[in-house]
Amino acid sequence: MAAVVELYIRTGEPVGSKLLLAEMGMHVSSATIRNDMSELVALGLLEQPHTSAGRIPSAKGYRYYVDHLMRRQEVDESFRKLIEVGIAHGADDPARLLENAVAVLAELTHCAAVTATPAGDRASIRRIELVPVGQKTLMMVLLSSTGVLKSRMLRLDMEVTPTLLESFYNMASCTLVGYPLTEISPVMLQGIAASLGGNALAMLPLLGAVSDLAQRASQSQIMLEGQSNLLGHKEYDGTVYELMEFLNKAEPLGQLMNRTQGGLDVRIGEESGYAQLEKSSLIFAKYFIHGSQAGAIGLIGPTRIDYARLIPSVQYLTKLVSDFMTQALEE
Amino acid sequence: MAAVVELYIRTGEPVGSKLLLAEMGMHVSSATIRNDMSELVALGLLEQPHTSAGRIPSAKGYRYYVDHLMRRQEVDESFRKLIEVGIAHGADDPARLLENAVAVLAELTHCAAVTATPAGDRASIRRIELVPVGQKTLMMVLLSSTGVLKSRMLRLDMEVTPTLLESFYNMASCTLVGYPLTEISPVMLQGIAASLGGNALAMLPLLGAVSDLAQRASQSQIMLEGQSNLLGHKEYDGTVYELMEFLNKAEPLGQLMNRTQGGLDVRIGEESGYAQLEKSSLIFAKYFIHGSQAGAIGLIGPTRIDYARLIPSVQYLTKLVSDFMTQALEE
DNA sequence: CGTTAGCACTCCGATGCTATGAGTGCTAAC
DNA sequence: GTTAGCACTCATAGCATCGGAGTGCTAACG
Numbered sequence: 186m187a188a189v190v191e192l193y194i195r196t197g198e199p200v201g202s203k204l205l206l207a208e209m210g211m212h213v214s215s216a217t218i219r220n221d222m223s224e225l226v227a228l229g230l231l232e233q234p235h236t237s238a239g240r241i242p243s244a245k246g247y248r249y250y251v252d253h254l255m256r257r258q259e260v261d262e263s264f265r266k267l268i269e270v271g272i273a274h275g276a277d278d279p280a281r282l283l284e285n286a287v288a289v290l291a292e293l294t295h296c297a298a299v300t301a302t303p304a305g306d307r308a309s310i311r312r313i314e315l316v317p318v319g320q321k322t323l324m325m326v327l328l329s330s331t332g333v334l335k336s337r338m339l340r341l342d343m344e345v346t347p348t349l350l351e352s353f354y355n356m357a358s359c360t361l362v363g364y365p366l367t368e369i370s371p372v373m374l375q376g377i378a379a380s381l382g383g384n385a386l387a388m389l390p391l392l393g394a395v396s397d398l399a400q401r402a403s404q405s406q407i408m409l410e411g412q413s414n415l416l417g418h419k420e421y422d423g424t425v426y427e428l429m430e431f432l433n434k435a436e437p438l439g440q441l442m443n444r445t446q447g448g449l450d451v452r453i454g455e456e457s458g459y460a461q462l463e464k465s466s467l468i469f470a471k472y473f474i475h476g477s478q479a480g481a482i483g484l485i486g487p488t489r490i491d492y493a494r495l496i497p498s499v500q501y502l503t504k505l506v507s508d509f510m511t512q513a514l515e516e
Numbered sequence: 517m518a519a520v521v522e523l524y525i526r527t528g529e530p531v532g533s534k535l536l537l538a539e540m541g542m543h544v545s546s547a548t549i550r551n552d553m554s555e556l557v558a559l560g561l562l563e564q565p566h567t568s569a570g571r572i573p574s575a576k577g578y579r580y581y582v583d584h585l586m587r588r589q590e591v592d593e594s595f596r597k598l599i600e601v602g603i604a605h606g607a608d609d610p611a612r613l614l615e616n617a618v619a620v621l622a623e624l625t626h627c628a629a630v631t632a633t634p635a636g637d638r639a640s641i642r643r644i645e646l647v648p649v650g651q652k653t654l655m656m657v658l659l660s661s662t663g664v665l666k667s668r669m670l671r672l673d674m675e676v677t678p679t680l681l682e683s684f685y686n687m688a689s690c691t692l693v694g695y696p697l698t699e700i701s702p703v704m705l706q707g708i709a710a711s712l713g714g715n716a717l718a719m720l721p722l723l724g725a726v727s728d729l730a731q732r733a734s735q736s737q738i739m740l741e742g743q744s745n746l747l748g749h750k751e752y753d754g755t756v757y758e759l760m761e762f763l764n765k766a767e768p769l770g771q772l773m774n775r776t777q778g779g780l781d782v783r784i785g786e787e788s789g790y791a792q793l794e795k796s797s798l799i800f801a802k803y804f805i806h807g808s809q810a811g812a813i814g815l816i817g818p819t820r821i822d823y824a825r826l827i828p829s830v831q832y833l834t835k836l837v838s839d840f841m842t843q844a845l846e847e
Numbered sequence: 848c849g850t851t852a853g854c855a856c857t858c859c860g861a862t863g864c865t866a867t868g869a870g871t872g873c874t875a876a877c
Numbered sequence: 878g879t880t881a882g883c884a885c886t887c888a889t890a891g892c893a894t895c896g897g898a899g900t901g902c903t904a905a906c907g
Contacts, residue, residue: 340608
């Protein structure tokens with residue numbers, strides 16, 4: 186069984202009994218293999234595209250392989266080097282770190298690589314900063330407790346005065362800082378505005394911007410790289426379009442990656458719950474900040490992806506990211 | 517000639533004399549058309565995939581069509597609405613504005629849409645801001661004179677002290693602010709560090725971050741959306757991969773879009789100077805801030821893109837972006 | 848002289864047929 | 878339980894055929 190999966194992963198062609206014999210140097214005859222294989226078909230681990238073609242692992246087959254048969258390969262030296270070097274530059278910035286990670290992963294695996302920052306369900310506002318940049322324009326920066334940084338420009342109808350800034354800071358430091366991101370809603374902000382009395386009018390656009398930034402900071406931000414790598418894989422021949430469409434929508438991917446508990450996750454074919462991923466597998470792992478689960482990094486490829494080699498790679502990368510991230514966000 | 521191009525744009529099939537007659541309701545016979553068409557072939561405006569097939573416009577043909585024959589269509593009402601609505605939300609932030617623009621363009625045209633912020637050749641540092649977020653961690657925000665905002669986290673080896681911040685601000689406000697982005701190099705920063713004497717050591721990582729942000733702010737940042745739209749177009753059948761590869765590399769695209777002078781630019785096929793764009797056309801237009809050229813917004817599609825309809829759309833969108841942008845960056 | 852009708856010719860694409868061969872399932876012998 | 882042998886299946890490639898859309902050319906027409 187392991188041999189079948191491995192050979193298929195290597196060649197991409199349905200594997201027949203003779204071929205298997207030749208390639209794997211087994212000490213039994215092709216007839217034996219045939220018997221075994223038809224048994225495996227009966228068990229649902231292999232399937233045949235049509236009678237008298239070789240066998241292909243089914244989703245269930247891959248699952249069994251990954252869970253029971255696969256022997257993880259060491260991440261080889263050159264790979265490690267590349268990962269380390271690729272990640273290190275500018276790695277004290279969390280966003281940059283993830284960018285690097287996703288780029289390096291796409292490059293090395295020839296698959297599409299994804300990262301998802303944690304959905305900020307539990308995150309709160311750590312800091313809000315205003316920087317005046319013109320008479321009426323401001324820059325607002327929001328930092329969440331999970332280290333997510335979002336900024337935007339905004340424009341007021343009136344001049345920016347020190348008093349305005351000060352009253353915003355006062356308000357922010359007593360009501361906004363520490364507030365959970367997801368609970369910042371227009372309604373809640375209206376409440377604040379109301380309680381401000383006279384300044385309310387000037388404050389409205391500011392609060393609007395806060396809401397915008399909070400929303401963006403709380404959303405799981407996903408980065409995708411190397412989509413074009415998938416175009417090369419023949420298994421996607423006619424159907425790339427749907428897959429690409431799917432990948433370009435951030436939400437489902439983000440959900441998928443955040444949903445998991447625990448370190449590593451391998452989703453084979455439809456296990457992911459999305460029809461568009463029918464022919465694809467996901468391998469992803471959570472990274473940790475200060476020992477607690479944060480976002481996820483992973484890759485998307487055809488189901489006949491090289492699990493034994495790539496799973497350890499993803500894990501290695503994720504571990505590295507965890508370390509850097511923890512360091513970058515150290516108190 | 518115009519009829520040929522238009523029909524081909526509509527159907528995507530090589531157009532023959534009879535078909536042209538039927539579809540366009542012309543008042544001459546097919547033989548006349550044949551004569552005319554073979555003349556156009558001789559001129560290099562049309563080509564035939566093989567003898568006894570219809571004609572398709574050559575790159576030169578499209579060029580001639582766009583320059584001389586095409587009658588621009590009005591941007592229709594529903595389109596305008598969609599553009600206006602799509603752009604408006606959060607439009608006082610330049611980056612967001614571009615995101616909206618590129619998204620709406622991709623959506624409406626079923627092509628890939630791109631924006632390029634201006635390469636910051638002439639931009640300088642307008643403002644640098646530091647925000648302490650932890651004992652040893654800082655957030656640095658850089659705003660360029662062209663309104664580009666970049667931020668990152670960074671981590672020092674020592675604690676962040678008010679004196680450190682102050683001396684950075686002093687240094688920044690007298691030497692860095694107003695400095696052209698492209699001239700900020702490690703060498704130049706070393707000079708600054710040296711002149712600081714005692715504080716130099718603590719300042720190094722800060723200056724490193726400045727250099728990083730300056731570099732990123734000066735690079736033409738490009739946003740791409742709707743690549744997957746291109747997968748549907750049959751003209752790209754086998755060759756999507758190279759195109760995607762090309763689109764995912766930011767530099768050439770950015771250069772291409774920045775190189776132009778003047779409002780609108782249409783590049784047909786190889787006119788762009790890149791072999792990967794052989795089968796594609798670009799339509800893009802510069803947007804203006806306070807009346808002077810800034811970045812560009814445009815789209816990429818197959819050469820048989822609907823020029824008459826899309827050129828005005830791009831122009832309309834770009835004009836809108838110019839207005840919003842100017843407003844957002846008003847002094 | 849430009850336009851048109853007629854006609855022979857070209858060549859792509861679809862269709863159908865056959866040969867090939869990798870692969871199977873089954874049975875019988877080891 | 879394993880193996881050898883054999884008849885059978887079925888996708889794929891190759892080849893010939895055919896139809897049709899479209900062409901170029903020539904000759905007639907206004």
